[in-house]
Amino acid sequence: MDLVVRFVVGGAIVSIFALIADVLRPKGFAGLFGAAPSVALATLSFTILSQGKLYAAIEARSMIAGAAAFLLYAVSCVYFIGMKHAKAAPATLALLAVWAVGAFGFWAAWLR
Amino acid sequence: MKILADFSSLRNIKWYEHLTRFLLGGLVSVLAGLIAKGFGPELGGLFLAFPAIFPAGATLLDKHEREKKQKAGIPATIRGRLAVGLDARGAALGSAALGAFAFIVWKALPDYNAAAVLGAAFAVWIALAVGIWRARKLHVYFSRRKHLP
Numbered sequence: 001m002d003l004v005v006r007f008v009v010g011g012a013i014v015s016i017f018a019l020i021a022d023v024l025r026p027k028g029f030a031g032l033f034g035a036a037p038s039v040a041l042a043t044l045s046f047t048i049l050s051q052g053k054l055y056a057a058i059e060a061r062s063m064i065a066g067a068a069a070f071l072l073y074a075v076s077c078v079y080f081i082g083m084k085h086a087k088a089a090p091a092t093l094a095l096l097a098v099w100a101v102g103a104f105g106f107w108a109a110w111l112r
Numbered sequence: 113m114k115i116l117a118d119f120s121s122l123r124n125i126k127w128y129e130h131l132t133r134f135l136l137g138g139l140v141s142v143l144a145g146l147i148a149k150g151f152g153p154e155l156g157g158l159f160l161a162f163p164a165i166f167p168a169g170a171t172l173l174d175k176h177e178r179e180k181k182q183k184a185g186i187p188a189t190i191r192g193r194l195a196v197g198l199d200a201r202g203a204a205l206g207s208a209a210l211g212a213f214a215f216i217v218w219k220a221l222p223d224y225n226a227a228a229v230l231g232a233a234f235a236v237w238i239a240l241a242v243g244i245w246r247a248r249k250l251h252v253y254f255s256r257r258k259h260l261p
Binding site for chain 2: 042062
C-alpha cells in the first residue's frame with residue numbers, strides 16, 4: 001500500500017512540475033523546472049513519516065552527490081544535443097550513464 | 113527578459129504524454145524508496161536527484177518543435193535540438209539550486225520541524241534557481257554590450 005501511495009504522489013508531483021515547465025517561457029527559464037526537487041519532495045515526506053528525520057537527513061546528504069551528477073548530465077546534454085545536434089531521445093537516455101557514473105563517483109569520493 | 117506563462121502550449125500535449133511523465137515520476141519515487149530500503153539511505157538518497165523526467169520532457173520538446181516547423185513547410189530542422197539544448201541549460205542551473213535544497217534538508221532536518229524545513233528548502237531552491245538564471249542573463253547582456261562599437 002505504501003508503494004502505491006508513493007507511486008501516485010511521486011507521479012503527481014513530477015507531473016505538476018512538468019506542467020509548470022510546459023507553460024513557462026522563455027525555454028531556458030522553463031528548463032529550471034527540469035531539475036526541480038520533485039522526486040525529493042515526494043520521497044522525503046514519506047521517508048520522514050516512515051523512517052524518521054535522521055534517516056531522511058542521510059538521504060538528503062547523498063542527494064547532494066546526485067545533484068552534482070545532475071549538473072554533469074545537464075551540461076553533457078547541452079553539449080551533445082544543443083551544440084553537436086545529437087538526436088534528443090537517444091542522447092538524453094544514453095547520457096543517463098553520465099549521471100550514474102557521476103553520482104556514484106561523487107558518493108564514493110566524498111560521502112561514503 | 114520577461115518570464116511569461118503560455119497556457120496554449122498545453123493543448124499540444126497529448127494524454128499519453130502526460131501519462132508517460134506521471135508513470136516515470138511514480139516509478140522513480142518508488143525506486144528511490146526501494147533502493148533506500150535495500151541498500152540503505154546513503155545510496156537511496158542519490159536517486160532523489162535522478163533526472164526522472166528530463167529525457168521524456170526533452171523528447172517531447174524536440175518532437176513539438178519539429179512538428180511546428182513541418183507545419184510551416186520546413187521538413188528538416190535542428191530547431192528541436194536547439195530548444196532541448198536551451199532546456200538542458202536551464203536544468204543545469206536548476207541542478208545547482210537542487211544541491212542547495214539537499215544541503216538545507218541535510219543540515220536542518222534533524223533539529224527543526226520537517227514541513228518547515230522542506231518548505232524553506234523548496235523556497236531556497238526557487239529563489240536560487242531564478243537568481244542564477246537572472247545573473248546569467250545579465251552576464252550575457254553586459255558581455256554583449258561590451259563588444260558593441
